[in-house]
Amino acid sequence: MNRALWTSLIGIGAAQLLKLTPRMGEPQAWAWPDLTATGGMPSSHAAGVVSLASYLGLKHGFRSDSFAVASLLGLIVMYDAMGIRHHAGLIATEVNGLEETVANLTKDHPQHQHERSDKLLEERLGHMPIEVLCGALLGAAVGWISYATEPSASRRGAWTNLIRKWSFSLP
Numbered sequence: 001m002n003r004a005l006w007t008s009l010i011g012i013g014a015a016q017l018l019k020l021t022p023r024m025g026e027p028q029a030w031a032w033p034d035l036t037a038t039g040g041m042p043s044s045h046a047a048g049v050v051s052l053a054s055y056l057g058l059k060h061g062f063r064s065d066s067f068a069v070a071s072l073l074g075l076i077v078m079y080d081a082m083g084i085r086h087h088a089g090l091i092a093t094e095v096n097g098l099e100e101t102v103a104n105l106t107k108d109h110p111q112h113q114h115e116r117s118d119k120l121l122e123e124r125l126g127h128m129p130i131e132v133l134c135g136a137l138l139g140a141a142v143g144w145i146s147y148a149t150e151p152s153a154s155r156r157g158a159w160t161n162l163i164r165k166w167s168f169s170l171p
Helices: 003-018 044-060 065-082 084-106 129-149 151-156 158-166
Strands: none
Touching (some): 044 065, 044 129
């Protein structure tokens, strides 16, 4: 079993499950499509990559190549989630709004009658910075829990190892 992979998948799954909680006070308590939806609070992308990076950093050291690769991957994924994917969602919102505008413009001109589309573009694609931050914090917690519950880590004392690995030494 690849514990690093499972740690990342658990981070993603935990974030997706937490996306259900804001709707619990509403009449439709469980919005099951949110389990597979992109965007929203917290970012499952951030939770997945940060849980992987934190687990690898704790297990192999924060100066290891595996931590460096996972961290760089995480930065790229989180930047993409806040930047490109977020802006694509904003563009989708504008395009979906054009449907109504075009329909209103053509209603007085039967020869140019607009045929409405039943399918709208997905608008919830990216993340706000706070959603990425919350996902990253969740991921760090999942990564640490995975490391702390690993049999070899519990024998050595996870808190001691955490402090030892966070004390960087200059070359």
